[in-house]
Amino acid sequence: MTLRIGIIGCGAIGQDHARRLHFKLQGATVVALNDIHREATEAFSEASGIRARVYEHYQDLIQAPDVDALLIASWGPAHEEQVLACIDAGKPVFCEKPLATSAAGGLRIVEAEVKAGRKLVQVGFMRRYDAGYRQLKQTLQAGTIGDALMVHCAHRNPSVPEMYVGDMNITDTHVHEIDVLRWLLDDDYVSCQVIEGRKSRHAHAGLHDPIMVLLETRQGIRIDTEIFVACRFGYDIQCHVVGETGVASLPEPMSVPLRSQGRQGGAILMDWKMRFIDSYDVELQAWIDDTRKGLVTGPTAWDGYFASATAEACVEARRSKSIAPVRIAERPDFYARA
Ligand code: ISE
Structure with missing residues:
Protein backbone atom coordinates (compact mmCIF):
# COMPACT_ATOMS: atom_id res chain seq x y z
CA MET A 1 0.00 0.00 0.00
CA ARG A 128 19.34 11.40 15.02
CA TYR A 129 19.45 10.04 11.43
CA ASP A 130 22.74 11.71 10.49
CA ALA A 131 25.52 9.20 9.72
CA GLY A 132 28.07 11.23 11.70
CA TYR A 133 25.99 11.42 14.88
CA ARG A 134 25.17 7.73 14.53
CA GLN A 135 28.87 6.85 14.31
CA LEU A 136 29.56 9.02 17.33
CA LYS A 137 26.84 7.23 19.30
CA GLN A 138 28.24 3.83 18.30
CA THR A 139 31.69 4.95 19.47
CA LEU A 140 30.31 5.97 22.86
CA GLN A 141 28.28 2.77 23.18
CA ALA A 142 31.37 0.69 22.37
CA GLY A 143 33.05 2.25 25.42
CA THR A 144 36.04 3.42 23.34
CA ILE A 145 36.51 6.60 25.44
CA GLY A 146 35.00 5.31 28.68
CA ASP A 147 32.07 7.16 30.19
CA ALA A 148 31.17 10.58 28.76
CA LEU A 149 32.07 13.38 31.19
CA MET A 150 31.68 16.63 29.26
CA VAL A 151 30.50 17.72 25.81
CA HIS A 152 31.60 20.83 23.92
CA CYS A 153 29.34 21.91 21.05
CA ALA A 154 28.96 24.77 18.62
CA HIS A 155 25.94 25.58 16.43
CA ARG A 156 26.89 28.33 14.01
CA ASN A 157 24.81 29.82 11.19
CA PRO A 158 26.32 32.35 8.75
CA SER A 159 23.26 34.59 9.17
CA VAL A 160 19.58 34.48 10.05
CA PRO A 161 16.60 36.40 8.63
CA GLU A 162 15.29 39.61 10.24
CA MET A 163 12.27 37.73 11.60
CA TYR A 164 14.61 35.57 13.70
CA VAL A 165 14.66 37.45 17.02
CA GLY A 166 14.52 37.15 20.82
CA ASP A 167 14.89 33.61 22.12
CA MET A 168 14.85 31.91 18.74
CA ASN A 169 18.54 31.04 19.18
CA ILE A 170 17.25 28.72 21.93
CA THR A 171 13.81 27.63 20.68
CA ASP A 172 14.63 27.33 16.96
CA THR A 173 18.35 26.58 16.93
CA HIS A 174 19.63 25.13 20.20
CA VAL A 175 16.59 22.82 20.28
CA HIS A 176 18.54 20.54 17.90
CA GLU A 177 21.36 20.07 20.43
CA ILE A 178 18.77 19.63 23.18
CA ASP A 179 17.30 16.65 21.36
CA VAL A 180 20.32 15.07 19.73
CA LEU A 181 22.53 15.19 22.85
CA ARG A 182 19.82 13.62 24.99
CA TRP A 183 19.64 10.81 22.40
CA LEU A 184 23.42 10.60 22.00
CA LEU A 185 24.12 10.35 25.73
CA ASP A 186 20.95 8.41 26.56
CA ASP A 187 20.41 10.80 29.45
CA ASP A 188 18.01 13.55 30.54
CA TYR A 189 18.66 17.13 31.65
CA VAL A 190 18.29 18.46 35.16
CA SER A 191 19.46 22.09 34.93
CA CYS A 192 20.52 24.79 32.52
CA GLN A 193 22.14 28.20 32.31
CA VAL A 194 22.46 30.76 29.52
CA ILE A 195 25.34 33.21 29.24
CA GLU A 196 25.31 36.03 26.70
CA GLY A 197 28.63 36.67 25.01
CA ARG A 198 29.89 40.01 23.77
CA LYS A 199 27.37 40.98 21.11
CA SER A 200 28.60 40.71 17.54
CA ARG A 201 28.19 43.84 15.42
CA HIS A 202 26.65 41.54 12.78
CA ALA A 203 23.77 40.48 15.03
CA HIS A 204 20.60 42.34 14.14
CA ALA A 205 18.77 44.58 16.58
CA GLY A 206 16.30 42.08 18.03
CA LEU A 207 18.88 39.41 18.79
CA HIS A 208 21.71 38.89 21.23
CA ASP A 209 24.33 36.82 19.44
CA PRO A 210 26.36 34.76 20.34
CA ILE A 211 25.20 32.99 23.48
CA MET A 212 26.45 30.01 25.45
CA VAL A 213 24.08 27.41 26.88
CA LEU A 214 25.15 25.09 29.67
CA LEU A 215 23.22 21.91 30.41
CA GLU A 216 23.68 19.38 33.17
CA THR A 217 22.41 15.84 32.79
CA ARG A 218 21.01 13.45 35.36
CA GLN A 219 24.31 11.51 35.30
CA GLY A 220 26.25 14.75 35.87
CA ILE A 221 27.56 15.22 32.33
CA ARG A 222 28.21 18.93 31.61
CA ILE A 223 27.44 20.28 28.15
CA ASP A 224 28.40 23.69 26.77
CA THR A 225 27.06 24.89 23.43
CA GLU A 226 28.03 28.09 21.66
CA ILE A 227 25.14 29.34 19.55
CA PHE A 228 26.33 31.92 17.07
CA VAL A 229 23.87 32.61 14.28
CA ALA A 230 25.54 35.58 12.58
CA CYS A 231 29.01 34.03 12.40
CA ARG A 232 29.30 34.93 8.71
CA PHE A 233 31.82 32.22 7.78
CA GLY A 234 29.55 29.17 7.34
CA TYR A 235 27.14 26.63 8.75
CA ASP A 236 29.26 24.89 11.32
CA ILE A 237 28.13 22.16 13.71
CA GLN A 238 30.63 20.87 16.26
CA CYS A 239 30.25 18.21 18.93
CA HIS A 240 33.18 16.89 20.98
CA VAL A 241 32.50 14.36 23.71
CA VAL A 242 35.16 14.19 26.41
CA GLY A 243 35.30 10.74 27.98
CA GLU A 244 37.38 9.17 30.71
CA THR A 245 40.09 8.02 28.31
CA GLY A 246 39.64 10.05 25.12
CA VAL A 247 37.68 12.55 23.06
CA ALA A 248 35.20 11.53 20.33
CA SER A 249 34.07 14.15 17.83
CA LEU A 250 31.29 14.51 15.27
CA PRO A 251 32.83 13.94 11.81
CA GLU A 252 33.12 17.02 9.59
CA PRO A 253 31.03 16.96 6.39
CA MET A 254 33.00 15.71 3.42
CA SER A 255 34.76 18.36 1.38
CA VAL A 256 37.75 18.23 -0.94
CA PRO A 257 40.92 19.29 0.92
CA LEU A 258 42.60 21.99 -1.19
CA ARG A 259 46.10 23.29 -1.57
CA SER A 260 45.76 26.23 -3.85
CA GLN A 261 46.97 29.82 -4.31
CA GLY A 262 49.28 29.68 -1.33
CA ARG A 263 46.56 28.32 0.99
CA GLN A 264 45.53 25.02 2.45
CA GLY A 265 41.91 24.22 3.38
CA GLY A 266 38.49 23.23 2.10
CA ALA A 267 35.00 24.59 1.70
CA ILE A 268 32.58 25.08 4.61
CA LEU A 269 28.86 24.67 3.90
CA MET A 270 26.77 27.83 4.03
CA ASP A 271 23.21 26.47 3.91
CA TRP A 272 21.83 24.48 6.87
CA LYS A 273 19.48 22.55 4.60
CA MET A 274 22.51 21.00 2.87
CA ARG A 275 24.31 19.98 6.08
CA PHE A 276 21.72 17.36 7.03
CA ILE A 277 20.26 16.67 3.60
CA ALA A 301 5.80 13.14 21.22
CA TRP A 302 7.56 12.58 24.57
CA ASP A 303 10.90 13.59 22.99
CA GLY A 304 9.20 16.63 21.45
CA TYR A 305 7.72 17.59 24.82
CA PHE A 306 11.09 17.07 26.52
CA ALA A 307 12.78 19.37 24.02
CA SER A 308 10.12 22.08 24.43
CA ALA A 309 10.30 21.86 28.23
CA THR A 310 14.11 22.10 28.18
CA ALA A 311 14.02 25.05 25.77
CA GLU A 312 11.51 26.76 28.04
CA ALA A 313 13.79 26.21 31.04
CA CYS A 314 16.71 27.70 29.07
CA VAL A 315 14.63 30.79 28.25
CA GLU A 316 13.76 31.10 31.95
CA ALA A 317 17.44 30.70 32.89
CA ARG A 318 18.33 33.46 30.46
CA ARG A 319 15.72 35.83 31.94
CA SER A 320 16.70 35.09 35.54
CA LYS A 321 20.44 35.04 34.76
CA SER A 322 20.72 32.00 36.98
CA ILE A 323 20.89 28.22 36.85
CA ALA A 324 17.33 27.00 36.27
CA PRO A 325 15.98 23.51 36.92
CA VAL A 326 14.65 21.55 33.93
CA ARG A 327 11.26 20.44 35.25
CA ILE A 328 9.78 17.45 33.44
CA ALA A 329 6.44 15.77 34.06
CA GLU A 330 6.39 12.12 34.98
CA ARG A 331 6.95 10.02 31.88
CA PRO A 332 3.96 7.80 31.04
CA ASP A 333 4.90 4.08 30.72
CA PHE A 334 3.60 4.41 27.16
CA TYR A 335 6.94 6.11 26.29
CA ALA A 336 9.25 3.84 28.29
CA ARG A 337 12.76 3.73 26.84
CA ALA A 338 13.49 0.52 24.95
C1 ISE B 1 16.63 26.32 11.49
O1 ISE B 1 15.25 26.31 11.75
C2 ISE B 1 17.17 24.95 11.63
O2 ISE B 1 16.50 24.00 11.92
C3 ISE B 1 18.63 24.85 11.46
O3 ISE B 1 19.09 23.55 11.64
C4 ISE B 1 19.31 25.77 12.46
O4 ISE B 1 20.71 25.72 12.28
C5 ISE B 1 18.83 27.19 12.28
O5 ISE B 1 19.46 28.01 13.23
C6 ISE B 1 17.33 27.25 12.46
O6 ISE B 1 16.88 28.55 12.27
Whole structure:
Protein backbone atom coordinates (compact mmCIF):
# COMPACT_ATOMS: atom_id res chain seq x y z
CA MET A 1 0.00 0.00 0.00
CA THR A 2 1.38 3.39 -0.96
CA LEU A 3 1.11 5.89 1.88
CA ARG A 4 -0.95 8.89 0.78
CA ILE A 5 0.37 11.99 2.48
CA GLY A 6 -1.06 15.44 3.12
CA ILE A 7 1.34 18.29 3.84
CA ILE A 8 0.43 21.26 6.04
CA GLY A 9 2.83 24.16 5.57
CA CYS A 10 4.43 24.54 2.16
CA GLY A 11 7.26 27.00 2.78
CA ALA A 12 10.86 26.08 1.94
CA ILE A 13 11.18 22.97 4.08
CA GLY A 14 7.60 21.82 3.36
CA GLN A 15 8.30 22.01 -0.37
CA ASP A 16 11.59 20.13 0.01
CA HIS A 17 9.83 17.38 1.96
CA ALA A 18 7.01 17.25 -0.58
CA ARG A 19 9.46 16.65 -3.43
CA ARG A 20 11.44 14.17 -1.34
CA LEU A 21 8.34 12.14 -0.40
CA HIS A 22 6.76 12.23 -3.82
CA PHE A 23 9.73 11.75 -6.16
CA LYS A 24 12.71 10.44 -4.23
CA LEU A 25 11.62 8.09 -1.47
CA GLN A 26 9.84 4.74 -1.77
CA GLY A 27 6.28 3.93 -0.74
CA ALA A 28 4.67 7.36 -0.50
CA THR A 29 2.80 9.82 -2.64
CA VAL A 30 1.77 13.40 -1.82
CA VAL A 31 -1.94 13.84 -2.47
CA ALA A 32 -2.84 17.02 -0.56
CA LEU A 33 -1.29 20.37 0.31
CA ASN A 34 -2.27 23.27 2.54
CA ASP A 35 -0.65 26.58 3.37
CA ILE A 36 -1.83 30.04 4.40
CA HIS A 37 -0.46 31.21 1.02
CA ARG A 38 -2.89 29.31 -1.14
CA GLU A 39 -1.92 30.73 -4.52
CA ALA A 40 1.77 30.08 -4.02
CA THR A 41 0.91 26.52 -2.97
CA GLU A 42 -1.17 25.97 -6.09
CA ALA A 43 1.71 27.28 -8.17
CA PHE A 44 4.13 24.93 -6.35
CA SER A 45 1.81 21.98 -6.83
CA GLU A 46 1.76 22.58 -10.58
CA ALA A 47 5.38 23.62 -11.13
CA SER A 48 6.82 20.73 -9.09
CA GLY A 49 4.75 18.19 -11.01
CA ILE A 50 3.25 16.84 -7.77
CA ARG A 51 -0.21 18.10 -8.77
CA ALA A 52 -1.77 17.43 -5.38
CA ARG A 53 -5.11 18.84 -4.30
CA VAL A 54 -4.72 22.16 -2.46
CA TYR A 55 -6.95 22.67 0.59
CA GLU A 56 -8.01 26.04 1.95
CA HIS A 57 -8.30 24.71 5.53
CA TYR A 58 -5.89 22.26 7.12
CA GLN A 59 -8.79 20.67 9.06
CA ASP A 60 -10.37 19.52 5.78
CA LEU A 61 -7.05 18.17 4.57
CA ILE A 62 -6.63 16.11 7.76
CA GLN A 63 -10.17 14.70 7.41
CA ALA A 64 -9.84 13.89 3.69
CA PRO A 65 -10.53 10.14 3.23
CA ASP A 66 -7.68 9.76 0.72
CA VAL A 67 -5.09 11.16 3.18
CA ASP A 68 -3.49 8.37 5.25
CA ALA A 69 -0.83 10.39 7.07
CA LEU A 70 0.23 14.00 7.61
CA LEU A 71 3.44 15.96 7.51
CA ILE A 72 3.42 19.32 9.30
CA ALA A 73 5.94 21.94 8.22
CA SER A 74 3.99 25.08 9.07
CA TRP A 75 5.43 27.68 11.45
CA GLY A 76 6.07 26.54 15.03
CA PRO A 77 3.18 28.28 16.83
CA ALA A 78 0.65 26.41 14.63
CA HIS A 79 2.04 22.93 15.35
CA GLU A 80 0.24 22.11 18.58
CA GLU A 81 -3.26 22.70 17.25
CA GLN A 82 -2.51 20.87 13.99
CA VAL A 83 -0.91 17.84 15.68
CA LEU A 84 -3.85 17.60 18.09
CA ALA A 85 -6.24 17.61 15.13
CA CYS A 86 -4.29 14.70 13.56
CA ILE A 87 -4.43 12.70 16.80
CA ASP A 88 -8.12 13.45 17.02
CA ALA A 89 -8.59 12.07 13.51
CA GLY A 90 -6.50 8.98 14.43
CA LYS A 91 -3.96 9.70 11.67
CA PRO A 92 -0.16 9.33 11.89
CA VAL A 93 1.68 12.64 11.77
CA PHE A 94 5.26 13.72 11.23
CA CYS A 95 5.72 17.17 12.75
CA GLU A 96 8.77 19.34 12.08
CA LYS A 97 10.39 20.76 15.19
CA PRO A 98 9.30 22.26 17.52
CA LEU A 99 6.45 19.94 18.44
CA ALA A 100 5.02 22.82 20.48
CA THR A 101 6.27 26.25 21.47
CA SER A 102 5.68 25.65 25.18
CA ALA A 103 6.17 22.80 27.63
CA ALA A 104 2.44 22.88 28.43
CA GLY A 105 1.62 22.57 24.72
CA GLY A 106 3.96 19.59 24.33
CA LEU A 107 2.37 17.93 27.33
CA ARG A 108 -1.12 18.42 25.90
CA ILE A 109 0.01 16.49 22.82
CA VAL A 110 1.54 13.72 24.97
CA GLU A 111 -1.69 13.44 26.95
CA ALA A 112 -3.83 13.34 23.81
CA GLU A 113 -1.66 10.59 22.31
CA VAL A 114 -1.72 8.51 25.50
CA LYS A 115 -5.50 8.89 25.53
CA ALA A 116 -5.69 7.79 21.89
CA GLY A 117 -3.87 4.62 23.02
CA ARG A 118 -1.39 4.35 20.15
CA LYS A 119 1.65 6.21 18.95
CA LEU A 120 0.83 8.50 16.05
CA VAL A 121 3.35 11.34 16.37
CA GLN A 122 6.96 11.57 15.17
CA VAL A 123 8.98 14.77 15.58
CA GLY A 124 11.40 15.99 12.90
CA PHE A 125 14.65 15.84 14.82
CA MET A 126 16.68 14.72 11.82
CA ARG A 127 20.10 14.79 13.43
CA ARG A 128 19.34 11.40 15.02
CA TYR A 129 19.45 10.04 11.43
CA ASP A 130 22.74 11.71 10.49
CA ALA A 131 25.52 9.20 9.72
CA GLY A 132 28.07 11.23 11.70
CA TYR A 133 25.99 11.42 14.88
CA ARG A 134 25.17 7.73 14.53
CA GLN A 135 28.87 6.85 14.31
CA LEU A 136 29.56 9.02 17.33
CA LYS A 137 26.84 7.23 19.30
CA GLN A 138 28.24 3.83 18.30
CA THR A 139 31.69 4.95 19.47
CA LEU A 140 30.31 5.97 22.86
CA GLN A 141 28.28 2.77 23.18
CA ALA A 142 31.37 0.69 22.37
CA GLY A 143 33.05 2.25 25.42
CA THR A 144 36.04 3.42 23.34
CA ILE A 145 36.51 6.60 25.44
CA GLY A 146 35.00 5.31 28.68
CA ASP A 147 32.07 7.16 30.19
CA ALA A 148 31.17 10.58 28.76
CA LEU A 149 32.07 13.38 31.19
CA MET A 150 31.68 16.63 29.26
CA VAL A 151 30.50 17.72 25.81
CA HIS A 152 31.60 20.83 23.92
CA CYS A 153 29.34 21.91 21.05
CA ALA A 154 28.96 24.77 18.62
CA HIS A 155 25.94 25.58 16.43
CA ARG A 156 26.89 28.33 14.01
CA ASN A 157 24.81 29.82 11.19
CA PRO A 158 26.32 32.35 8.75
CA SER A 159 23.26 34.59 9.17
CA VAL A 160 19.58 34.48 10.05
CA PRO A 161 16.60 36.40 8.63
CA GLU A 162 15.29 39.61 10.24
CA MET A 163 12.27 37.73 11.60
CA TYR A 164 14.61 35.57 13.70
CA VAL A 165 14.66 37.45 17.02
CA GLY A 166 14.52 37.15 20.82
CA ASP A 167 14.89 33.61 22.12
CA MET A 168 14.85 31.91 18.74
CA ASN A 169 18.54 31.04 19.18
CA ILE A 170 17.25 28.72 21.93
CA THR A 171 13.81 27.63 20.68
CA ASP A 172 14.63 27.33 16.96
CA THR A 173 18.35 26.58 16.93
CA HIS A 174 19.63 25.13 20.20
CA VAL A 175 16.59 22.82 20.28
CA HIS A 176 18.54 20.54 17.90
CA GLU A 177 21.36 20.07 20.43
CA ILE A 178 18.77 19.63 23.18
CA ASP A 179 17.30 16.65 21.36
CA VAL A 180 20.32 15.07 19.73
CA LEU A 181 22.53 15.19 22.85
CA ARG A 182 19.82 13.62 24.99
CA TRP A 183 19.64 10.81 22.40
CA LEU A 184 23.42 10.60 22.00
CA LEU A 185 24.12 10.35 25.73
CA ASP A 186 20.95 8.41 26.56
CA ASP A 187 20.41 10.80 29.45
CA ASP A 188 18.01 13.55 30.54
CA TYR A 189 18.66 17.13 31.65
CA VAL A 190 18.29 18.46 35.16
CA SER A 191 19.46 22.09 34.93
CA CYS A 192 20.52 24.79 32.52
CA GLN A 193 22.14 28.20 32.31
CA VAL A 194 22.46 30.76 29.52
CA ILE A 195 25.34 33.21 29.24
CA GLU A 196 25.31 36.03 26.70
CA GLY A 197 28.63 36.67 25.01
CA ARG A 198 29.89 40.01 23.77
CA LYS A 199 27.37 40.98 21.11
CA SER A 200 28.60 40.71 17.54
CA ARG A 201 28.19 43.84 15.42
CA HIS A 202 26.65 41.54 12.78
CA ALA A 203 23.77 40.48 15.03
CA HIS A 204 20.60 42.34 14.14
CA ALA A 205 18.77 44.58 16.58
CA GLY A 206 16.30 42.08 18.03
CA LEU A 207 18.88 39.41 18.79
CA HIS A 208 21.71 38.89 21.23
CA ASP A 209 24.33 36.82 19.44
CA PRO A 210 26.36 34.76 20.34
CA ILE A 211 25.20 32.99 23.48
CA MET A 212 26.45 30.01 25.45
CA VAL A 213 24.08 27.41 26.88
CA LEU A 214 25.15 25.09 29.67
CA LEU A 215 23.22 21.91 30.41
CA GLU A 216 23.68 19.38 33.17
CA THR A 217 22.41 15.84 32.79
CA ARG A 218 21.01 13.45 35.36
CA GLN A 219 24.31 11.51 35.30
CA GLY A 220 26.25 14.75 35.87
CA ILE A 221 27.56 15.22 32.33
CA ARG A 222 28.21 18.93 31.61
CA ILE A 223 27.44 20.28 28.15
CA ASP A 224 28.40 23.69 26.77
CA THR A 225 27.06 24.89 23.43
CA GLU A 226 28.03 28.09 21.66
CA ILE A 227 25.14 29.34 19.55
CA PHE A 228 26.33 31.92 17.07
CA VAL A 229 23.87 32.61 14.28
CA ALA A 230 25.54 35.58 12.58
CA CYS A 231 29.01 34.03 12.40
CA ARG A 232 29.30 34.93 8.71
CA PHE A 233 31.82 32.22 7.78
CA GLY A 234 29.55 29.17 7.34
CA TYR A 235 27.14 26.63 8.75
CA ASP A 236 29.26 24.89 11.32
CA ILE A 237 28.13 22.16 13.71
CA GLN A 238 30.63 20.87 16.26
CA CYS A 239 30.25 18.21 18.93
CA HIS A 240 33.18 16.89 20.98
CA VAL A 241 32.50 14.36 23.71
CA VAL A 242 35.16 14.19 26.41
CA GLY A 243 35.30 10.74 27.98
CA GLU A 244 37.38 9.17 30.71
CA THR A 245 40.09 8.02 28.31
CA GLY A 246 39.64 10.05 25.12
CA VAL A 247 37.68 12.55 23.06
CA ALA A 248 35.20 11.53 20.33
CA SER A 249 34.07 14.15 17.83
CA LEU A 250 31.29 14.51 15.27
CA PRO A 251 32.83 13.94 11.81
CA GLU A 252 33.12 17.02 9.59
CA PRO A 253 31.03 16.96 6.39
CA MET A 254 33.00 15.71 3.42
CA SER A 255 34.76 18.36 1.38
CA VAL A 256 37.75 18.23 -0.94
CA PRO A 257 40.92 19.29 0.92
CA LEU A 258 42.60 21.99 -1.19
CA ARG A 259 46.10 23.29 -1.57
CA SER A 260 45.76 26.23 -3.85
CA GLN A 261 46.97 29.82 -4.31
CA GLY A 262 49.28 29.68 -1.33
CA ARG A 263 46.56 28.32 0.99
CA GLN A 264 45.53 25.02 2.45
CA GLY A 265 41.91 24.22 3.38
CA GLY A 266 38.49 23.23 2.10
CA ALA A 267 35.00 24.59 1.70
CA ILE A 268 32.58 25.08 4.61
CA LEU A 269 28.86 24.67 3.90
CA MET A 270 26.77 27.83 4.03
CA ASP A 271 23.21 26.47 3.91
CA TRP A 272 21.83 24.48 6.87
CA LYS A 273 19.48 22.55 4.60
CA MET A 274 22.51 21.00 2.87
CA ARG A 275 24.31 19.98 6.08
CA PHE A 276 21.72 17.36 7.03
CA ILE A 277 20.26 16.67 3.60
CA ASP A 278 21.02 12.93 3.70
CA SER A 279 19.54 12.59 7.16
CA TYR A 280 16.24 14.06 5.94
CA ASP A 281 16.04 11.26 3.39
CA VAL A 282 16.88 8.55 5.92
CA GLU A 283 14.49 10.05 8.47
CA LEU A 284 11.50 10.31 6.13
CA GLN A 285 12.09 6.91 4.51
CA ALA A 286 12.09 5.37 8.01
CA TRP A 287 8.91 7.29 8.85
CA ILE A 288 7.16 6.00 5.69
CA ASP A 289 8.24 2.40 6.38
CA ASP A 290 7.23 2.58 10.05
CA THR A 291 3.91 4.27 9.33
CA ARG A 292 2.99 1.57 6.84
CA LYS A 293 3.59 -0.94 9.64
CA GLY A 294 1.68 1.15 12.21
CA LEU A 295 4.85 1.92 14.21
CA VAL A 296 6.71 4.98 15.50
CA THR A 297 10.43 4.27 16.06
CA GLY A 298 11.75 7.83 15.65
CA PRO A 299 11.59 10.79 18.07
CA THR A 300 8.22 10.58 19.84
CA ALA A 301 5.80 13.14 21.22
CA TRP A 302 7.56 12.58 24.57
CA ASP A 303 10.90 13.59 22.99
CA GLY A 304 9.20 16.63 21.45
CA TYR A 305 7.72 17.59 24.82
CA PHE A 306 11.09 17.07 26.52
CA ALA A 307 12.78 19.37 24.02
CA SER A 308 10.12 22.08 24.43
CA ALA A 309 10.30 21.86 28.23
CA THR A 310 14.11 22.10 28.18
CA ALA A 311 14.02 25.05 25.77
CA GLU A 312 11.51 26.76 28.04
CA ALA A 313 13.79 26.21 31.04
CA CYS A 314 16.71 27.70 29.07
CA VAL A 315 14.63 30.79 28.25
CA GLU A 316 13.76 31.10 31.95
CA ALA A 317 17.44 30.70 32.89
CA ARG A 318 18.33 33.46 30.46
CA ARG A 319 15.72 35.83 31.94
CA SER A 320 16.70 35.09 35.54
CA LYS A 321 20.44 35.04 34.76
CA SER A 322 20.72 32.00 36.98
CA ILE A 323 20.89 28.22 36.85
CA ALA A 324 17.33 27.00 36.27
CA PRO A 325 15.98 23.51 36.92
CA VAL A 326 14.65 21.55 33.93
CA ARG A 327 11.26 20.44 35.25
CA ILE A 328 9.78 17.45 33.44
CA ALA A 329 6.44 15.77 34.06
CA GLU A 330 6.39 12.12 34.98
CA ARG A 331 6.95 10.02 31.88
CA PRO A 332 3.96 7.80 31.04
CA ASP A 333 4.90 4.08 30.72
CA PHE A 334 3.60 4.41 27.16
CA TYR A 335 6.94 6.11 26.29
CA ALA A 336 9.25 3.84 28.29
CA ARG A 337 12.76 3.73 26.84
CA ALA A 338 13.49 0.52 24.95
C1 ISE B 1 16.63 26.32 11.49
O1 ISE B 1 15.25 26.31 11.75
C2 ISE B 1 17.17 24.95 11.63
O2 ISE B 1 16.50 24.00 11.92
C3 ISE B 1 18.63 24.85 11.46
O3 ISE B 1 19.09 23.55 11.64
C4 ISE B 1 19.31 25.77 12.46
O4 ISE B 1 20.71 25.72 12.28
C5 ISE B 1 18.83 27.19 12.28
O5 ISE B 1 19.46 28.01 13.23
C6 ISE B 1 17.33 27.25 12.46
O6 ISE B 1 16.88 28.55 12.27
